[in-house]
Amino acid sequence: MQASRWALMLAMALGAAAAQAKDLVLLNVSYDPTRELYADVNRSFAAQWQAAHPGDRLTIRQSNGGSGKQARAVVDGLPADVVTLALAYDIDAIADHGLLAADWQKRLPDNSSPYTSTIVFLVRKGNPKGIRDWPDLVKPGVQVITPNPKTSGGARWNFLAAWGWALKQPGGDEAKARAYVETLYKHVPVLDTGARGATNTFAQRGVGDVLIAWENEALQARQELGADRFEIVVPSLSILAEPPVAVVDKVAAQHGTQEVAEAYLKFLYTPQGQEIAARHYYRPRDAAVAAKHAAAFPQVRTFTIDQVFGGWRKAQARFFADGGVFDQFKPGTP
Amino acid sequence: MSAAAAPRGARRWRSRAARAGLVLAALGFMALFLLLPLAAVFAEALRQGARAFLAAIAQPEAGAAIRLTLLVAAIAVPLNLVFGVAAAWAMTRFEFPGKALLGALIDLPFSVSPVIAGLVYVLLFGAQGWFGPWLAAHGLQVIFAVPGLVLATVFVTLPFVARELIPLMQAQGGEEEEAARTLGANGWQMFFRVTLPNIRWALLYGVLLCNARAMGEFGAVSVVSGHIRGLTTTMPLEVEMRYNEYDYVGAFAVASLLALLALVTLAAKSLLEWRYGHEIAARATGARR
Numbered sequence: 189m190q191a192s193r194w195a196l197m198l199a200m201a202l203g204a205a206a207a208q209a210k211d212l213v214l215l216n217v218s219y220d221p222t223r224e225l226y227a228d229v230n231r232s233f234a235a236q237w238q239a240a241h242p243g244d245r246l247t248i249r250q251s252n253g254g255s256g257k258q259a260r261a262v263v264d265g266l267p268a269d270v271v272t273l274a275l276a277y278d279i280d281a282i283a284d285h286g287l288l289a290a291d292w293q294k295r296l297p298d299n300s301s302p303y304t305s306t307i308v309f310l311v312r313k314g315n316p317k318g319i320r321d322w323p324d325l326v327k328p329g330v331q332v333i334t335p336n337p338k339t340s341g342g343a344r345w346n347f348l349a350a351w352g353w354a355l356k357q358p359g360g361d362e363a364k365a366r367a368y369v370e371t372l373y374k375h376v377p378v379l380d381t382g383a384r385g386a387t388n389t390f391a392q393r394g395v396g397d398v399l400i401a402w403e404n405e406a407l408q409a410r411q412e413l414g415a416d417r418f419e420i421v422v423p424s425l426s427i428l429a430e431p432p433v434a435v436v437d438k439v440a441a442q443h444g445t446q447e448v449a450e451a452y453l454k455f456l457y458t459p460q461g462q463e464i465a466a467r468h469y470y471r472p473r474d475a476a477v478a479a480k481h482a483a484a485f486p487q488v489r490t491f492t493i494d495q496v497f498g499g500w501r502k503a504q505a506r507f508f509a510d511g512g513v514f515d516q517f518k519p520g521t522p
Numbered sequence: 523m524s525a526a527a528a529p530r531g532a533r534r535w536r537s538r539a540a541r542a543g544l545v546l547a548a549l550g551f552m553a554l555f556l557l558l559p560l561a562a563v564f565a566e567a568l569r570q571g572a573r574a575f576l577a578a579i580a581q582p583e584a585g586a587a588i589r590l591t592l593l594v595a596a597i598a599v600p601l602n603l604v605f606g607v608a609a610a611w612a613m614t615r616f617e618f619p620g621k622a623l624l625g626a627l628i629d630l631p632f633s634v635s636p637v638i639a640g641l642v643y644v645l646l647f648g649a650q651g652w653f654g655p656w657l658a659a660h661g662l663q664v665i666f667a668v669p670g671l672v673l674a675t676v677f678v679t680l681p682f683v684a685r686e687l688i689p690l691m692q693a694q695g696g697e698e699e700e701a702a703r704t705l706g707a708n709g710w711q712m713f714f715r716v717t718l719p720n721i722r723w724a725l726l727y728g729v730l731l732c733n734a735r736a737m738g739e740f741g742a743v744s745v746v747s748g749h750i751r752g753l754t755t756t757m758p759l760e761v762e763m764r765y766n767e768y769d770y771v772g773a774f775a776v777a778s779l780l781a782l783l784a785l786v787t788l789a790a791k792s793l794l795e796w797r798y799g800h801e802i803a804a805r806a807t808g809a810r811r
Contacts, residue, residue, distance in 0.1 A: 251749045265647075384766045
């Protein structure tokens with residue numbers, strides 16, 4: 189009797205101590221090209237949190253892969269406290285399974301996208317095939333590298349950028365846009381599952397004449413693999429890519445990490461977080477940070493997915509769902 | 523010189539040439555397809571010097587990947603050791619309905635793509651899977667955690683021990699075991715004093731093969747891993763990740779460690795063969811007799 193009361197008091201004392209000093213583990217499930225960005229963010233945020241909460245021990249874990257694949261893994265039980273994916277539809281898919289509120293995109297500023305990017309072309313040094321704009325991609329003998337839109341978020345942005353450009357040409361309509369994009373995919377010799385795989389196919393294996401890629405991915409590949417080997421070509425019109433972030437409510441509640449998870453995402457909007465994003469070639473939202481890095485990002489005329497396609501849910505259902513436009517394309521060579 | 527000697531000499535020369543040609547072809551093939559890639563792995567790993575190599579493998583993620591790989595193998599291999607012996611015994615010593623089915627099932631992991639094996643476990647134990655809700659209600663994580671990695675590895679390495687043992691035990695027959703039973707040995711005594719000594723070399727080969735595959739498996743574990751850095755990434759996954767991060771020295775450094783583990787396994791096998799070579803030979807003739 190006596191012993192059990194002691195044990196109870198001891199447990200309570202331990203519990204009280206634990207409430208002050210927490211062992212926190214945060215899992216950020218992200219898409220392919222953000223590896224370096226979040227390695228940096230995690231270090232800086234952990235240092236900041238640790239300074240403000242001296243008793244805590246915060247470990248931030250990271251998982252990267254194709255955006256669609258990662259969303260599927262979270263639905264299947266990958267215990268992500270936060271998701272930072274390539275496009276809103278992938279987080280919608282997680283919300284559809286009840287893991288976070290359906291209106292998640294309204295919870296943080298700027299459509300919950302702390303940074304943006306766009307779609308550009310990476311070509312080999314000297315631009316031997318003379319790629320200047322979208323029409324040059326379907327010239328005879330040009331091979332285009334882009335990942336599979338079924339599994340890769342970046343690939344879906346690529347697809348929609350091409351479609352939107354064709355649509356907005358003088359005399360452009362849906363039929364012409366479809367014909368252009370279908371021809372474009374006939375110039376693609378291999379569809380990788382993720383953006384990074386496509387970059388490696390183009391840059392390391394030397395396949396293809398032009399890589400359609402995230403601007404951040406193209407800038408980073410050029411930095412990592414040699415500015416003397418590749419050039420970036422900015423098309424006349426592209427899409428404003430908004431990669432969103434969200435706390436996965438159900439998982440965070442289970443882990444008791446809501447507070448740190450929210451602070452983590454808000455950190456991305458701080459000048460420090462924006463600075464890190466800009467350093468990793470993501471376009472910052474913060475005007476001051478953007479002005480400072482203006483030289484790194486060329487001027488691009490962009491349209492948004494809401495303007496042209498009526499949002500991600502519609503675009504996903506029309507183009508990328510089973511039996512959608514992408515599935516209806518006839519395979520073959522141009 | 524008799525007339526018959528010349529053609530015999532020519533024939534001998536021809537057979538010698540054929541032998542040399544075959545040996546050269548075999549060695550050349552091995553060099554091209556095995557030694558060259560192996561050398562390339564180490565060359566790439568050391569391209570920026572020993573310091574870069576050491577820095578790459580000193581990263582905590584590398585240590586975590588090595589520990590996880592060894593842990594998964596340390597669970598999966600003994601499980602398959604027990605299963606393999608039990609299955610081989612059942613297959614070679616008893617007649618029972620469904621024996622053909624068991625034989626086919628043992629081979630299943632060889633014929634099914636490892637990716638499918640991984641997906642099956644996601645369908646069973648994932649949050650949307652058959653047992654998902656029950657596991658979640660009890661706070662158990664199988665997929666995207668160590669248990670999932672072990673399950674996937676057990677699946678793909680299941681046939682190795684059994685397939686190594688079955689032909690040998692079939693050839694040996696059950697007479698010695700029957701004799702032991704007749705002389706009054708109980709089941710365990712018979713197993714440890716008669717069966718096990720008879721099969722130990724095949725068993726060891728099976729375990730070594732099983733271990734090599736367990737450490738090197740990529741496809742199945744990739745599906746169930748979730749790729750959480752430092753937590754659920756085994757060495758093959760770590761290699762892929764580093765390659766994707768443009769960290770080529772790091773990727774090849776981890777790959778070279780994986781290759782070293784394989785070489786240690788190979789060396790262990792060769793050492794045992796050399797040390798106990800006569801015994802193995804005796805067993806083999808015994809089995810043939």
